[in-house]
Amino acid sequence: MKHYLISLNVFCLLIASNPMKGQVENVPSAPAIIGDSLQTILDNAVQQHNITGGIMAVYSPGKWVWYGTTGSASRDSLIPITPKFNFRIASISKSFVAISLLQLQQNGVLNLNDTLGTWIRQTLVDSIPNGHSMTIRQLLNHSSGLGSNTGNVNCLPQTTNDLLMPITFKEALNCGLQLGPEFFPGTSFSYTNTNYTLAAEIVEIASGLDFTTYIQQNIIIPAGLTSTFVPTSNQLSGDYMRCYWNTYPYFSDWSIVHPSVYKGYAGLVSNAEDLFKYYEAINGLELFNQSTWDEMFTTMIPTGFNGYEYGLGIDNEDYGKFEVLGHHGEVGNSNYWYYYPELDAYLIYNMTNQGFFPMSLGLIENPVYNLLYATQDVTLLEVDINVRVDEMVLFPNPATDYFSIKLNEDINSAVSLQILDISGRKISGFDLRISSGMLEVTGLDFEPGIYQVICGLRETTYAVRLLIK
Template identity: 25%
Template sequence: MTASADQLSKLLDEKTRKDFPAISVAIGRADRLIWQYAAGYADLSNRLTNSADTAFGIGSITKVFVAVILLQLSEERQITLDDPLSAWLEPAQLAGIANARVVTIRQLLSHYAGIPSWEDQPGWIHVARGKDSVADKVWRPDEALEYIHGKPALALPDEKFYYSNSSFTLLGMLIERFTGNTLEQALNQRIFRPLSLKQTRLEGYPLSDRHNDATRYHRADAHFIQHAGIAGCFTPERAAMINVSAASLSVEWAAGGMISTAGELMRFCLALKNGALVNPQSLREMQRWRPAGEAQIGLSLFRTDSAFGPAIGHGGNVLGYSACAWWFRETDCALVILTNLGSMHAAAEADCASRLFSNPAIVRLAHEICEGG
């Protein structure tokens, strides 16, 4: 083990002793996995050690998989990115959803559709992640959209960036309508099987597939209690931390419902950046940047600045998990971080994978490991 790898291992071990139940990290460069490490416990109560085979929710990184399928369909000339959503979904499926009849696939992929996000609706938060959650409920793919029916548009299409999970629920429905397959089947056919992603799946179909999953914990600080609340099916774990494994990520579906391991998510990232999943033109389309708050957005990919140049990728944060997957264009280093601690609806400074990614020491050591690999 190199000195940098030893330092990063110790840093991750320290983080799991203090703040996180488990952290899995994968580092890659060019077309290969360079290094991976699993720290902490996949299950705290049973002292089940985290391992390279432990699976975690990847949250909104799911959106990048959805985008890949749509770019592939565009390459096959079965759709165009500027098709209106209404060309593929029935009026009844779009009824009551602001802007849904006029937005294009491109606008949905870039969060420039102006469609409200179900994730921002108090009723959805209570039922899906909070006090009214029901154990083992499997949500219908379109069920979350009920929480934005009748809500006003946030902006005109193409006018302004508003991050919207609703857009990706609609894109998942489009994929199912167009291909005649479930989204899970489309993911299997087009991404999971070609890349041999054997532990990667879309949660909810069925729930019995959880045998390698890390137990799900969530930060339950005062902010979370106020905005989400604690369901009877959630159980206390540590101070300000609850076990939320009774809930299902099927509620997130195409917007954030996937499960994977650090190694398999790294395989996907390397395949995407190297052009193994989409052609060069599609990859350029995914990286046509527009303003997105403090970052920039392409088609389901974000671009942010770092000490090592532009970083391209996505983060994820759902009930019980947080994740990030980024590659650095100038150094060709890629970094995946998965944890079984979610922080959505908790205070902004709550621990999550993205806070680990923003730790300069972690990114520096990852690059040193890349250079040594």
């Protein structure tokens, strides 16, 4: 769990406008060249960190979508995963709470700058340190100063049976209050689940609906989500990914919990396709208007962690080479729900094991970005290995230290060539020359594996998979 204390200055992330809405159900599958690379990225990440199983999905609106799985959904028995499997989305749930309150503000019911006393009974506000100075906005952007209920060791479940016991709103709140205030509201940042326990309570008070009913009517149905829900019992229905806390001496499955345990901050269940549709509904202004979208995405505060800002149920992570907008979270698993604004592309994954962050940056986020960046302006005319077509022939394939390319048009000095590894990283260290109407590539010293050869000539780009043995 993130936990940083710093002095606070408001930071504004400038985004020109929201991306255009797409329709993830109606785009074709990714070209095999891209799909093979993405599958290898997923397989490598799971294998390197002893993860039981994983789902990963990448979506380029208007172009293609890719879903991949690897491993098993459970440690106890081999359960092959399909992309339709549900999983607990953990702190991605916070965006549902934030959107609920933004909608209520847009409809004139409340204002995010209202203090807690505007909506919560005074005796309860009196029990909250600095409660009379605390606003709804400060709950959403974690600048309230409250301690985290999940950071109180006296409140943590001692056995998996404890997860089946209900917890009341007051009990969850008190677990955070017992830790005392960390700072005066609005002066610093500390990621605190207690904030969203309180925020969900305000949704219920202001709307007159229980939280589950509110998001069903105002987010899930309008966004067309068919596999997203708040569980109503200890059991998850259908096929689902398990949640393994690996901080214990054994891998405890925390996927079966009482629905009150994660209320507000981590309670929802969804799947990859629904999470794409949810983000598209946000960016397509199906859930609120442009002004509200701007408020959600352009008011971020610094957190004390380099390149990481937090806003209203959503964060901005700037890695220098690229940045992403979205949220991640863990409830015994590891979940990622982010948008690459530069590339207009989405990345989602679920891993059955807790603790995959921050290793994921080098294993998934960076390689996926590299691949998307390298192929964003390429029209891929795919050529299967060892299959000749009229447009292009690459031989020998598999290759060792050289290969040649013959195109069905004159090759001249304007030809361009890129070689990408399976993660989309551009490879250098080869010689290139034109001879007898062919492109000859020599001096290869690559590791064995699958590579992508992208050849550009005039207005056409060709791509082929190359095996190095």
